[in-house]
Amino acid sequence: MKLERYGNGIAKGMLVTVKHLFRHPVTTQYPEQKLNISRRTRGNELIWQESTCIACGLCAQNCPQGVIHMKVENKKVVEMTADMGYCIFCGMCVEACPRESLYFSYEYEKSTYKREDLNLDKDKMLFAEGSTKRRSAYARPKIEEELPKQTLLQDRNKLKK
Ligand code: SF4
Ligand code: SF4
Incomplete structure (x- = not known):
């Protein structure tokens, strides 16, 4: 009797496996295939625009982690400096800036082998005219048009490989 139940369990398990063999995948083949992330993503770096900054210090004062x-x-x-290793991506610094001089980056692939590489200095954060750095539109809806439209999983088959 027990053996029969055991056999039923295996048969059910195999049935589920077979079903999954023939269904369409619901994931993308990262990193070969990438979806466009939300334009308002909180990327893992901060970008600073010196030309409009008034040196008020509100970004640093509002950071609960003492990152800046x-x-x-x-x-x-x-x-x-901004030690992003301590950042919790709350967005307080970006939202506190009265001159829209601070942004999250639009990037998310910044893994590193060294803890020190997470420490950004002024030059690394700097955003100048013609810069290749992409800023996130988080709390900055005016720059949304600069970024690609978000792709959803249902659009994954249209992605270039
Ligand atoms: S996102 Fe939050 S934790 Fe990170 S630097 Fe800004 S205020 Fe600090
Ligand atoms: S809050 Fe904005 S304007 Fe003030 S120091 Fe920070 S980046 Fe500059």
């Missing part, structure tokens, strides 16, 4: 440090001289930011 800056040195201001003559109303200008002369040093700026």
Whole structure:
């Protein structure tokens, strides 16, 4: 009797396996195939636009993790660091900026072997005209048009490989 029940279990399990063999995949073949992420994603770097920054320090003051440090001289930011290893991506710094000078990046592939590589300095954060860095439209809807439209899983077959 027990053996019979055991056999039924195997048969049911195999039936599920066979069903899955013939159904369409619901995932993408990352990294060969990539979906466009949300335009408002909280990417894993901060991007700073010096030309519009008024050195008010609100971004650093509003960070609950103490990630951002800056040195201001003559109303200008002369040093700026952000240790993204401590960042919890809450978005407070970006939202607090009165001049829309701070952005999340649009990137998400930034894994690293060294902890120190997560530490950004002023040069790494800098966004200048013609920069190849892509800024996220998180809290910055005006720049949404610069970014590709988000692709959904149902559109995955249209993606270029
Ligand atoms: S996203 Fe949050 S934790 Fe990260 S730097 Fe900004 S305020 Fe700090
Ligand atoms: S909150 Fe904005 S304007 Fe103020 S220091 Fe930070 S980046 Fe500059």
